[in-house]
Amino acid sequence: MSRTAIWYWAARAAFGWLILLAAQVIWLVADTAGVPLSVHVTGLVATAVVAAAHVTVMPQWRYRVHRWEATPAAVFTQSGWFRQEWRIAPVSRIQTVDSERGPLEQLFRLANVTVTTASAAGPIKVGGLDRDTAQRLVAELTANAQATAGDAT
Amino acid sequence: MSGPGGGPLSGPAETGWRRLSPRMLLVHPVQEVVRAAPALLGLLVAGTSSGGKGHLWSAAGVGLTVLFGMLRWFTTTYRISPEQVQVRRGLLNRKVLTVPRDRVRTVDVTSHVLHRVLGLARVEVGTGTSDRRHDSRLKLDALSADEAARLRVELLHRSPAGQFPGTQAPAGQSPTAQSPTAQSPATSPVSPAAETELARMRPGWVRFGPFTMSGLVTVGVIGGFVSRLVSEGNIDLDRVGPVRETWRWFSAMSLALEIATVLLALMVFVGVASTLGYVLAYGNFRLTRHAEGTLHVTRGLLTRRATTIEERRLRGVEIDEPLLLRAVRGARLSAVTTGLRSKEGGQRGGSTLLPPAPRTEAVAVAGLVLSHTPGATGGPSPVTGPDTGPLTSPLTSPLTVPLIPHGPAALRRRFTRAFGVHAPILLALLLLWVLGEPPLWPWLTAAALLPVTALLAADRYRSLGHALTSGYLVTRWGSLVRRRVVLRCDGVIGWTVERSFFQRRAGLATLTATTAAGAQSYQVRDVDLAEALRLAAAGTPGLLDPFLEPAGSASQ
Structure with missing residues (x-):
């Protein structure tokens, strides 16, 4: 993964938390039911603390546990901290290689690559790659996959 | 225009639109009326009780339904060109379904009672898509039985039709641009005849x-x-x-x-x-192998169904033993094949190779089915080419080989998981009783079920097992329905190793073999991590080698 991915994950997580915080603030301002101010403040502080912890720790951790590797013969990914998952697919069985960039990913000049095989159960996702690496990976996999004949089922 | 035997099937590309059998003008209305029967009956009763005009309303309803049913015949046309099969249907919402002919993987022929009386059959063309929308299926409801049979032969047996002039396939205009690696069943040692019977329903079953x-x-x-x-x-x-x-x-x-x-x-x-x-x-179940490389399943006493499975799509078999069936030593056999989703196919009987039958019979038929599945359609060649030799010996055949158990850690995990569900329920019921709401007996029942849970856990462990033999991956799991899946190693198109937090603590992993066939993935559950890696490495030689370093001491 690109190190920029850490910032991207942090930004994405922060974005989600900000929405929650904004909702709480709106509730505080628009509150007419008479919930005491202390309850509101406690809620806000608790959310902020959890958010800060999540935004700082999660990306680092994720960066540490996520790995990918592509050889001429196979694609391999490792992901997950509670439920660890290793996925491997031979290049000869690759059906499609997709590359995708969301708006936030564009901002960080990142991309993710999804490799699908003929099995509905086996797509391999590599997220948080920098753009050049992603392009190179796609080109490489496509070239290698084309080299094999058959319908790869 | 469109009666039975109306000219060659592959008509000219532009003008070839044909209608279903005109006899369907009789069937469609009846089908629609039957489908709408409860509503029509309700209409009749409601009308009678309220104003006395119920029979009129009801008659109008029946008339409309009949008209609607007949419309279906007029709005449905199909054509078969050398490249594709097309069906046009719908009055207000016109729809054209097109299926390229080289994507046709299965052809099902079904005839219900009414169809059979009139000599009709419904043809359903299955492609490799994992479609869940039934609407997008190519269905011809219905053709005359002769034509349906001819269509099936033509759609499935194109290229070998020239090589086997003995069959009733319409030779000639079929395109022979098939992939040359695909078909190699001509080496049938069993019989030179076009059809070999593998199994037949016995009254004792x-x-x-x-x-x-x-x-x-x-x-x-x-x-x-x-x-x-x-x-x-x-x-x-x-x-x-x-x-x-x-x-x-x-x-x-x-x-x-x-x-x-x-x-x-x-x-x-x-x-x-x-x-x-x-x-x-x-009733009338028959499983036959055709020399063109297909397995035919025909069954049904009143509604006759004929399913065809191409052997080159076959990736393995699955032997299911639901608990009750297991108690009487019975088992079901189904095919693990691409182009048939096993969940759907299983329900509709699409991939059934043998109905509930004696277990020994299921194993024997599975052996016959596997004994000469042709070689790989692409990708790496199998580890050890499946041939009849190792399949017949009980110690090397994937169907009978003793499975490797998953060890005490897996056994503990079965128990913790079973009681992990049972104990909270027990606790909750007890709490509720203390709080005074429901009576005590639900709790007592739940407590009395504890030994059952233990038995279930033990049996689930007993079912767990795996093996790798003669180029097949074998995995077995489940208690209420015990399944043994025999999957060809060259049908495996990827591996997933999953380890949850608790599995990591127990040193276990769940190995999933993804495949394009059947349920798309088959799991070897709660197996030792080193064993999982060994299995994956042996199943697809060379694939894992570059990646085994991070796992450190895990390999060998």
């Missing part, structure tokens, strides 16, 4: 009928129909004499007797319905 529990569905359907009839027709059950009598006799009994009676009645009913269902669904 009916004894497995009551244990299939398919009758439960029937009970549900009948119950649903009665309740719908009652609610839509405003029928007061109390006014029906026999029902009232039975109810009076029934309510006079004690509670225990009541429960026993209901259970007994249900058991008898389900047993009879299951047996009946078994006979109707699987």
Whole structure:
């Protein structure tokens, strides 16, 4: 993964938390039911603390546990901290290689690559790659996959 | 224009639109009326009770339905060109379905009772897509039986048709641009004839009928129909004499007797319905292998179904033993094949290779089916090419080889998981009882079920097992339905190793082999991590080698 991915994950997580915080603030301002101010403040502080912890720790951790590797013969990914998952697919069985960039990913000049095989159960996702690496990976996999004949089922 | 035997099937590309059999003008209306029967009946009853014009309304409804059914014949046309099969249908919402012919993987021919009386058959063309929308299926409902049979042969047996002039395939205009690696079943050592019978329904198998529990569905359907009839027709059950009598006799009994009676009645009913269902669904069952490289399954006493599975799409077989069936040493056999989603196919019987039958028979038929699946369609060649040699020996055949158990850690995990579900329920019920809401007996029942849970966990462990032999990956799991999947190693198109937090602590992993066939992925559950990696490495040689370093000491 690109190190920029850490910032991207942090930004994405922060974005989600900000929405929650904004909702709480709106509730505080628009509150007419008479919930005491202390309850509101406690809620806000608790959310902020959890958010800060999540935004700082999660990306680092994720960066540490996520790995990918592509050889001429196979694609391999490792992901997950509670439920660890290793996925491997031979290049000869690759059906499609997709590359995708969301708006936030564009901002960080990142991309993710999804490799699908003929099995509905086996797509391999590599997220948080920098753009050049992603392009190179796609080109490489496509070239290698084309080299094999058959319908790869 | 479109009667049976109306010219060659591959007509000219532009003008080849053909209609279904005109006899469907009789069938469609009946089908529609039957489908709308509860509503029509309700209309009749409601109309009669309110204004006395019920029969008029009802007649109008029937008329409309009949008209609607007949419209379907006029709006549906199909054509078969050398490249593709097309179906046009719909009046307001026109729809054209196109299937390239080299994507045709299965052709099912079904004829219901009405179809059979009129000599018709419905043709359903299956492609490799994992479609869940039934709407997008290419269905021809219906052609004359001759034409359906001819269509099936033509769609499936194109290229070998020239090599086997003995078959009734219309030789000639079929394109022979098939992938050359695909078909190699001509080396059939069994018989030079076009068709070899692998299995046939025996009358003795009916004894497995009551244990299939398919009758439960029937009970549900009948119950649903009665309740719908009652609610839509405003029928007061109390006014029906026999029902009232039975109810009076029934309510006079004690509670225990009541429960026993209901259970007994249900058991008898389900047993009879299951047996009946078994006979109707699987009567005349035949499994044959055609020299062109296909397996044909024909079955059904009233509704006849014929399914074709291309052997080159076959990636393995699955032997299922539901608990009841296992108790009487029975098993089902189904195919693991690409182009048929096993969940759907299994329900509709699409991939069935053998109905509930003696286990030994299922194993024997599975051996026959696997004995000469042709080579790989692409990708790396199999580890050890499956040939008849190792398959016949009980110690190397993937169907009978003793499986490697998953060890004490897996056993512990079965128990913790089983009680991890059971204990909270017990606790919650106890808490509720302490709080004073429900009576004690739910808790007592739950507590009494503890040994059952333990037995279940133990049996689930006993079922767990895996093996890798003669180029097949074998995995078995489950207790309520024990499944043994035999999957060709070259059908595996990827591996996933999953380790949850608790599995990591126990040193276990779940190895998933992804495949394009059947359920798309098959798991070897709670196996030792090193063993999982060894299995994956041996199943697809060379694939894992560059990646085994991060796992450190795991390999060998």
